[in-house]
Amino acid sequence: MKVAKRTFDAVIVGAGGAGLRAALQLSEAGLKTAVLTKVFPTRSHTVAAQGGVAASLGNSTEDNWHWHMYDTVKGSDWLGDQDAIEFMVKKANEVVVELEHYGMPFDRTDNGKIYQRPFGGHSQNYGQTPVSRSCAAADRTGHAMLHALYQRNVRANTQFFVEWMAMDLIRNADGDVLGVTAMEMETGEVSIFHAKATIFATGGSGRIYYSSTNAFINTGDGVGMAARAGIPLEDMEFWQFHPTGVAGAGVLITEGVRGEGGILRNASGERFMERYAPNLKDLASRDVVSRSMVTEINEGRGCGTDKDHVLLDITHLSPETINKRLPGIREISIQFAGVDPIKAPIPVVPTCHYQMGGIPTNYKGQVVVPKDGNPNVPVAGFYAAGECACASVHGANRLGTNSLLDLLVFGKAAGETVVSDFQSGQLTLKPLPENAADVSLARIARLESQTNGEEVHEVRLAMQRTMQKHAGVFRFADMLKEGVTKILEVAERAKHTQIKDKSKVWNTARTEALELDNLIEVAKATMVSAEARKESRGAHVRDDAIDCAETPNGRDDKNWLKHTLWYSEGNRLDYKPVTLQPMSADVEPIALAKRTY
Amino acid sequence: MSSKRTVQFKIYRYDPDKDAAPYMQDISVELEESDKKLLDALVRLKAKDDSLSFRRSCREGVCGSDAMNINGKNGLACLTSMDDIAQPITLRPLPGLPVIRDVIVDMTQFFKQYHSIKPYLINNEPAPERERLQSPEDRDELNGLYECILCACCSTSCPSFWWNPDKFVGPAGLLAAYRFLADTRDQATSERLDNLEDPYRLFRCHSIMNCVDVCPKHLNPTKAIGKIKDMMVRRAV
Ligand SMILES: Cc1cc2nc3c(=O)[nH]c(=O)nc-3n(C[C@H](O)[C@H](O)[C@H](O)COP(=O)(O)OP(=O)(O)OC[C@H]3O[C@@H](n4cnc5c(N)ncnc54)[C@H](O)[C@@H]3O)c2cc1C
Numbered sequence: 001m002k003v004a005k006r007t008f009d010a011v012i013v014g015a016g017g018a019g020l021r022a023a024l025q026l027s028e029a030g031l032k033t034a035v036l037t038k039v040f041p042t043r044s045h046t047v048a049a050q051g052g053v054a055a056s057l058g059n060s061t062e063d064n065w066h067w068h069m070y071d072t073v074k075g076s077d078w079l080g081d082q083d084a085i086e087f088m089v090k091k092a093n094e095v096v097v098e099l100e101h102y103g104m105p106f107d108r109t110d111n112g113k114i115y116q117r118p119f120g121g122h123s124q125n126y127g128q129t130p131v132s133r134s135c136a137a138a139d140r141t142g143h144a145m146l147h148a149l150y151q152r153n154v155r156a157n158t159q160f161f162v163e164w165m166a167m168d169l170i171r172n173a174d175g176d177v178l179g180v181t182a183m184e185m186e187t188g189e190v191s192i193f194h195a196k197a198t199i200f201a202t203g204g205s206g207r208i209y210y211s212s213t214n215a216f217i218n219t220g221d222g223v224g225m226a227a228r229a230g231i232p233l234e235d236m237e238f239w240q241f242h243p244t245g246v247a248g249a250g251v252l253i254t255e256g257v258r259g260e261g262g263i264l265r266n267a268s269g270e271r272f273m274e275r276y277a278p279n280l281k282d283l284a285s286r287d288v289v290s291r292s293m294v295t296e297i298n299e300g301r302g303c304g305t306d307k308d309h310v311l312l313d314i315t316h317l318s319p320e321t322i323n324k325r326l327p328g329i330r331e332i333s334i335q336f337a338g339v340d341p342i343k344a345p346i347p348v349v350p351t352c353h354y355q356m357g358g359i360p361t362n363y364k365g366q367v368v369v370p371k372d373g374n375p376n377v378p379v380a381g382f383y384a385a386g387e388c389a390c391a392s393v394h395g396a397n398r399l400g401t402n403s404l405l406d407l408l409v410f411g412k413a414a415g416e417t418v419v420s421d422f423q424s425g426q427l428t429l430k431p432l433p434e435n436a437a438d439v440s441l442a443r444i445a446r447l448e449s450q451t452n453g454e455e456v457h458e459v460r461l462a463m464q465r466t467m468q469k470h471a472g473v474f475r476f477a478d479m480l481k482e483g484v485t486k487i488l489e490v491a492e493r494a495k496h497t498q499i500k501d502k503s504k505v506w507n508t509a510r511t512e513a514l515e516l517d518n519l520i521e522v523a524k525a526t527m528v529s530a531e532a533r534k535e536s537r538g539a540h541v542r543d544d545a546i547d548c549a550e551t552p553n554g555r556d557d558k559n560w561l562k563h564t565l566w567y568s569e570g571n572r573l574d575y576k577p578v579t580l581q582p583m584s585a586d587v588e589p590i591a592l593a594k595r596t597y
Numbered sequence: 598m599s600s601k602r603t604v605q606f607k608i609y610r611y612d613p614d615k616d617a618a619p620y621m622q623d624i625s626v627e628l629e630e631s632d633k634k635l636l637d638a639l640v641r642l643k644a645k646d647d648s649l650s651f652r653r654s655c656r657e658g659v660c661g662s663d664a665m666n667i668n669g670k671n672g673l674a675c676l677t678s679m680d681d682i683a684q685p686i687t688l689r690p691l692p693g694l695p696v697i698r699d700v701i702v703d704m705t706q707f708f709k710q711y712h713s714i715k716p717y718l719i720n721n722e723p724a725p726e727r728e729r730l731q732s733p734e735d736r737d738e739l740n741g742l743y744e745c746i747l748c749a750c751c752s753t754s755c756p757s758f759w760w761n762p763d764k765f766v767g768p769a770g771l772l773a774a775y776r777f778l779a780d781t782r783d784q785a786t787s788e789r790l791d792n793l794e795d796p797y798r799l800f801r802c803h804s805i806m807n808c809v810d811v812c813p814k815h816l817n818p819t820k821a822i823g824k825i826k827d828m829m830v831r832r833a834v
């Protein structure tokens with residue numbers, strides 16, 4: 001089959017917050033750039049972010065980047081790389097103010113500055129009291145941000161390939177990245193996008209779980225493509241379960257609700273977080289709140305006939321506050337929980353929300369892999385940013401509002417790195433290997449001819465159920481072990497999926513089958529990495545990790561203060577050290593300590 | 598006790614790869630207890646017939662992907678409750694735009710109009726070190742405008758847009774135009790008004806209000822259009 005080839009200076013896969021922020025950098029520098037996206041840019045899942053973006057602007061309460069850095073390192077349970085974290089928190093004010101200049105409609109304080117609200121795990125004075133650090137546009141921050149970024153790209157004349165699905169990463173014999181193959185959804189045609197630089201900004205993979213706040217399109221495509229092309233995945237055992245997904249529906253209720261004064265209650269109406277986190281209470285870090293909720297439910301204090309959820313109560317807030325600061329939440333609650341939060345509390349459960357791990361990068365957005373004894377060698381021509389990447393600033397647990405910050409800072413950084421590598425002549429167009437599209441064409445050909453296979457939705461459901469059951473909020477040694485066997489079985493089944501729709505035009509059966517290949521990589525990485533990590537840290541908590549002086553909260557720094565690297569080929573694990581040294585002399589390393597809130 | 602129920606659909610089907618012409622398909626599906634919205638039902642239906650094609654992503658009414666014509670009225674499948682919907686549920690693509698396949702339409706013209714109003718903040722003063730200040734009252738002026746999800750429910754229910762999709766900006770584009778006109782940080786007021794001063798671009802709106810009626814985000818393009826017209830009048834005197 002003949003495959004069309006297009007050539008660019010750079011190709012960006014993904015037009016969510018990270019991809020659009022990177023694209024802006026390239027377009028404004030005049031690079032010939034293609035931005036590929038499965039959906040029209042403003043339909044990317046950044047649009048669903050509600051609560052806000054972190055920056056120590058100090059508009060309402062005193063704040064500074066040192067406190068933000070401390071909170072982020074502590075939130076990460078010390079698995080975050082302190083150089084990247086320092087880089088991110090120092091850049092926060094700059095990238096948020098830039099957005100304001102692009103036209104983002106932030107809410108305002110009385111004196112006209114950007115409105116900020118408290119958020120989980122963010123504090124003043126190294127963990128003392130909650131701080132207002134989350135810059136918000138009502139409870140539609142992601143929508144406001146994504147549209148502002150798209151609009152700025154319209155101004156910059158960025159070239160988009162809308163409803164094009166990237167399929168596979170193209171590498172040469174040296175491992176350099178030369179672009180991607182992609183399928184135009186309207187025609188089903190596969191093309192090669194040949195480029196000097198390739199940036200992945202494909203977002204999260206939350207659809208590996210049965211219950212998730214993520215969109216249908218969050219299928220971990222970039223992560224899967226990278227894994228299949230031999231790039232290891234970092235820290236994939238760490239998944240954030242957001243405390244407040246609408247029970248039954250999975251749709252998110254932002255932590256900003258608790259930032260505005262919302263309270264979690266059990267069946268007897270008790271504010272149980274006071275017992276688990278005496279200082280920050282309902283605004284403790286997400287992993288802590290989610291575990292507390294599951295403990296309440298497991299011990300019989302859950303609400304409803306099945307005692308399977310808890311309640312998020314804002315009935316004590318004034319209707320004016322709710323309508324002004326949380327209008328979207330009110331609507332979601334009415335639509336998906338059937339309750340008006342002005343009158344009655346919202347039923348919520350911890351729900352899979354965010355992947356802390358991903359494609360390993362450094363703070364410049366370069367993808368890095370171990371080579372010749374050096375754990376962090378950049379892969380020529382390959383960059384990544386946003387939720388698909390692991391910089392690693394979130395470590396074992398991300399703080400709310402730090403992800404929108406992550407994608408701004410590292411989207412921009414990846415863009416800047418590409419621009420400077422381009423301008424210094426380091427980036428060249430390397431010859432494509434022969435038959436660069438063969439892998440992709442073979443995947444499509446298999447779907448064309450497969451018979452007697454299972455349906456995609458059946459295999460996907462089996463994967464989601466397995467992940468939910470075996471790698472949830474609390475993890476158990478035996479369940480993880482069994483989970484590994486099961487997920488490998490599911491992966492085997494995924495190789496033989498069958499679709500009935502053979503049309504070339506907008507064949508969503510085919511895209512869903514291709515997406516499943518990516519989900520499976522993520523699911524395997526998660527289960528295998530989780531089974532192997534014999535400690536509790538951040539969002540990864542297992543029953544056999546013991547809380548004692550040596551291993552506080554079950555965290556075993558002696559053996560496990562290290563990043564996991566999972567390789568798809570051979571289903572193999574490796575590890576690399578955590579960077580405990582900040583980037584500059586402006587700040588001392590944040591010393592290891594037991595995490596309490 | 599089983600709360601399973603079967604629902605009947607009538608769906609516009611067209612696959613240019615195999616169908617000579619579009620047709621209406623009668624199909625039914627058994628729903629699970631957890632299938633609350635029309636989008637859930639469509640996903641259930643797709644498990645039965647994987648060739649049914651529709652766009653979807655966020656499933657919470659914020660991405661604007663799954664707009665379609667539902668029992669004669671434009672709306673989002675993910676926000677349409679299965680409880681109070683008449684059967685057979687008749688689904689068609691958004692009216693007035695070329696159909697690509699099934700209920701998937703070609704939205705090029707819709708986005709072209711959106712882009713034509715320069716949907717970005719224009720302020721040519723050097724950017725200050727910190728945020729530009731804006732009072733909470735001035736910021737409130739953007740409420741009801743910035744929340745648009747570009748779903749096209751409005752423009753594809755507007756007769757003026759059906760007749761002149763290439764010339765009339767349409768309610769979504771005009772709402773966006775007013776979003777920037779209303780922003781105290783934007784400096785391109787007269788340029789923006791010039792851009793709309795045309796017998797078609799703005800003035801094809803005859804305040805029929807279909808757009809308001811269908812907007813899933815409860816926005817009011819007609820009101821925004823009225824305000825632009827007021828601005829035109831005010832600057833003329
Ligand atoms: C409901 C919800 C609320 C949240 N609220 C907050 C919050 O308040 N604050 C905060 O900091 N974080 C929040 N988060 C997290 C944050 O929103 C996400 O981590 C972030 O938006 C991800 O951005 P991204 O640019 O990496 O990816 P996305 O916005 O998901 O974009 C991914 C892009 O990649 C494209 N893509 C994917 N695969 C392919 C492919 N194969 N080919 C072509 N294109 C492809 C998609 O089309 C899309 O354009 C929230 C997350 C959720 C789910």
Ligand code: SF4
Nearest residue numbers: 755802803805806808
């Ligand atoms: S009010 Fe104007 S824009 Fe809205 S439907 Fe009527 S003619 Fe169209």
Ligand code: SF4
Nearest residue numbers: 745746748749751812
């Ligand atoms: S104004 Fe409403 S109906 Fe029109 S595109 Fe925006 S959200 Fe959709």
Ligand code: FES
Nearest residue numbers: 655656660661675
């Ligand atoms: S799926 Fe996003 S608006 Fe319905």
